[in-house]
Amino acid sequence: MTSAKVQTERYNPQAVETNWQKVWNDKDLFKTDNADPREKYYVLEMFPYPSGRIHVGHVRNYAMGDVVARFKRAKGFNVLHPMGWDAFGMPAENAAMKNKVHPKDWTYENIASMRGQLKSMGLSLDWTREFATCDVAYYHQQQKLFLDFLKAGIAYRKKSKVNWDPEDQTVLANEQVIDGKGWRSGVEVEQRELTQWFFKITDYAEELLKGLEGLNRWPDKVRLMQKNWIGKSEGMSVRFAFDGEDRDPLEIFTTRQDTLFGASFMALSPDHPLSKELAEGNTDLAEFVAECRRHGTSVVAVETAEKRGFDTGLRVKHPLEDRTLPVYVANFVLMDYGTGAIFGCPAHDQRDLDFANKYGLPVTPVVLPSDGDAHNFKILEEAYTGPGTIFNSDFLNGLSIEDAKKTVADKLEKAQLAGAQQGTRQVNYRLRDWGISRQRYWGCPIPIIHCDACGPQPVPEDQLPVELPGDIDFEKPGNPLDRHASWKHVECPACGKDAVRETDTMDTFVDSSWYFARFTAPDAPTPTQPDDANGWLPVNQYIGGVEHAILHLLYSRFFARAMSQCEHMEISEPFEGLFTQGMVVHEAYHDGQERIWYAPAELRFEGEGSDRKAFLVDSGQEVSIGKIEKMSKSKRNTVDPDDIIRSYGADTARWFVLSDSPPERDVIWTDAGVEGAHRFVQRVWRLAQEVAALGEGTSAADHALTAIAHKALNSIETDIDGLRFNRAVAQIYELANGISSSLAKKSDGDTGAIRDAFGMMLQALAPMMPHLAEECWAHLGHSDLLASRPWPTIDESLLSEDTVTLPVQINGKRRAEISVAADAAKSDVEAAVLAMPAVQKALDGGAPKKIIVVPGRIVNVVV
């Protein structure tokens, strides 16, 4: 140890962080100017629901976004990095019912405290663009959008089956129904027919599907999930004429028209109009239909349900041969897919086979596997769904499945031309229209007035916004808007007679389907102002949790198209790049039966590894250390970011969530990890003081440390661009190690190189630990702000070495190394390698069988 010890003081994050936050804020450093001519870059994290407190998942999400924002700013982009609040929704109403606080007050108070928490993280956000979706100005625009959609035929009303919670007296979304029971009330959910507002997302099914192909900066996983959700299947609709009945033909949808000769029955959904009609005159059938309805929704019921049916006695004619098929009502046929009716081909569909076996219907195989024997191929308990050749099928015999599908489709379509109405090619999607009506108070009112004489009328534009009333009571269950004494009673805008407002509000997913567009124009009178939106959209980098892979992201993609159709903007995709980050998880502690859960702060720990034990601090009682799982209030395994920021500072928290774990993977929160992160903060500060104490020195451009710094910055740049923050962090550690060892053995003349390398390290650090970097930068005597400094220019000439060390393998095992010029010819390398003693020894006087030289990589000698 040759260097004189520099007396260092400890870094005090609390004072330093608030100071720099104030400096940045006073200079409006992160306020975005739409007129700025530089290239635009829009980075957005999924905006939070104002639950009251931020959690470490938010910290991770916003830290990642902030790294990108600060880095892109340093790279010279005009960056938009805004923040807002997804503020409508049930929790506010639940709080109102429980604590007698108005949802509005509850929400805005939560926003105020969460805003304070986010500000303490030192995020480079443009706070002037902040809004909450419950702001009247925001939902005003949303109501206008709704009316535009209505005019364009994108919004419509229809009767539909919904999940109705009789306790809470509201409609529940499918994901709010758990095992057939309401997620909040725990009461058995009923199926009700209600008239609801829908968005015609199905009109965009094909576009939404095609658009996925172009989203190459989205995770494959999310694209695949959306593809499956849209669920395109190509087949045909086939019409079966009734035998001896004067009825319209029975229309079914199939993707397997090639197996038509194997058909042995028809099956209707219990909800099919024909089932309902027949049930009216048949009490047994009516009973069967009612029973089917009682089952249905819950996952368990579906899994275990036996295939059951009811023979209606009706018969239809087979479209391709001279025979008839019985028509059943069956519990496994869904009304809301296809036409609600199917033809059953037991040999090649497991459900149909189970059904046929139960009711003694014929099972005729028509697809023969390549190793099958046409005379002995039998289907007993397991349907054959694999590839093969068509047989037992008249004119289709010998064709492949694909050719048979085509032949049948052609034939039935031709028959249709001839007036026989037999079939048409058809594409079906699993995707359904989006029902947006919710019987709730705390949401965006649907701007419609119902008049007995004129029907539903849009609220005229000059009467917008339809504001939520402030005086509201939550004493009784049901929709408070509907109960309100005066709010809903209005005049019909068309005829002036007494009429009532629509009292349903919109699904909160509507609010989050276009908020990214609202950020682009801070004071826009229209939703987006096309000029601004078009310059900023699509969002260049969107970051959020994978739990929104389907609904939110699909709805937003739909909105981008629908809003473009209504001329609010001109884009099809809202998010050019998407990154789904992993969760922050933590051990959970319980009483052994997972009934009582304990917070980490209540416990002390003893031992290591498998001997590790946890005890209650108060009583000393031992508790069980449970699984590492998602932080949740109910399991009490949450960590409050405020505590971390108060004791270690925001930079430590940011550094911890960016380190170690790849950002798409879950990260385990541990105290040791946080302390490790904090030690690095202190170490950087010590380095800053030691470097500052060096004083000015001459810069030696050819110093080894200079090359290390340029290489590090170069790969950090690539890593941040690819959102591989954990690798960028590792690079910074290596650079810090390089600087430390140069300091330890410094000689006169190095000081300039050390100062320069440390400065570069601070610039690399700035996107991740902005306060610390800024403080160190100022400590080195700089008068400008690091936060507004451009990213350093990388000297390309320092990135490559003149000589490289190549591993030398003999028969694929590493036996030696050799130093050669980086641009050495293959033959020279070969000669040098062959002259090596280790190689000579291995060759034992002979010649090598083969020698492989991969320039800059490796040499392998095969003997």
Place this chain on the structure above:
RNA sequence: GCGGGCGUGGUGAAAUUGGUAGACACGCAAGAUUUAGGUUCUUGUGGCGCAAGCUGUGGGGGUUCAAGUCCCUCCGCCCGCACCA
């Protein structure tokens, strides 16, 4: 059931996409500094072995001069969808 992903030291993980497996960090061990603890610094740290060396990326097999990476197969874990005709 269908679809997708993953499996690397005591731990979190790297590996330029077929080219030195374990970068970086945590932990651990030994030593130094400190009044003590923490901090800090140095050295070591996949396993076996005194060593030369051998071995090693869930198991087995294959392709290749060369496999964590590609192919086949089995095992285990995770996620999504789920009677979608």
